[in-house]
Amino acid sequence: MATIASSETDQATAKSGRSFRVPLRLVSYLQATPLFLILGFFFLLPIAMIGVVSFWDYDFAGLYPAFLTTNYTDTLGSWVTWKTYLNTLKFTVIVWGLTLFIGFWVAYFLAFHIRRTSTQMILFLVCTVPFMTSNIIRMISWIPVLGRNGLVNSTLIEMGLIPKPIEWLLYSDFAVVLAMVHLYTLFMVTPIFNTLMRIDRSLFEAARDAGASGWQVLWNVVIPLAKPGMAIGSIFVVTLVMADFSTVQVMSGGQSASIALMMKNQMSLLQYPAAAANAVVLLVVVLLMVAAILRIVDIRKEL
Secondary structure, three states, X not given: OHHHHHHHHHHXXXXXXXXXXXXXXXXXXXXXXXXXXXXXXXXXXXXXXXXXXXXXXXXXXXXXXXXXXXXXXXXXXXXXXXXXXXHHHHHHHHHHHHHHHHHHHHHHHHHHHOOOHHHHHHHHHXXXXXXXXXXXXXXXXOHHHHOOOOHHHXXXXXXXXXXXXXXXXXXXXXXXXXXXXXXXXXXXXXXXXXXXXXXXXXHHHHHHHOOOXXXXXXXXXXXXXXXXXXXXXXHHHXXXXXXXXXXXXXXXXXXXXXXXXXXXXXXXXXXXXXXXXXXXXXXXXXXXXXXXXXXXXXXXXXX
């Protein structure tokens, strides 16, 4: 009788345990809930508020909740806006090309020409030392170098290479591009270096055994395997350049414009709905550019 009673108790306990068992699919959703709440509050909610404000009305006195498309028609129907977008895209393409070229070769040198891991890490940390200071400080540091009486012009005049200072070194598109390349190259070096370090070195030996030259190994082995890192670095650089306004404002001397600078000026004039509409359009443009990059390169190999 005791055995029968104990078996019935075990069966009842097993049934009760099965009845309170949480499905695995529900467990996954419960585990993802904290992350969803954090992203929803700090990421999705602000974007949703920007989208709502972009339809509001405004004047010099304040903001008025409404549902108007005037801000979008004024933004998309203005030639000044289109010209500013083209100027921003010009900066983005030039800076992206230069940072990709410089970043790839710096990462290639660190990954394949430096044999000792400790030396690689030391040199990589040296590259990150300037990033321990503010972006604005590193950007402004170019002014005494590129100025009319700066280091470059003074050196060239003393060497007799130029008769007078070069005016376009500072407060020009050249200065904007130079400062952005200086600021954002590391964002291209880091993911490419991480990708190159994961490449199996036996692939190089196999390519050389097959008769490939150094450039053929680079073109057919290294670059294809480095594409995920190049794509991640491209996403970083594109998004940072598209959203940069301080570099354009300072290094161009107010002679050039960007979308982010336009939004900053609108907010300084309390034109928040117009700035919100520009922010939504800029977000769509950046997402399309990122989608194009992801369409070309599958970064899941890197993740």
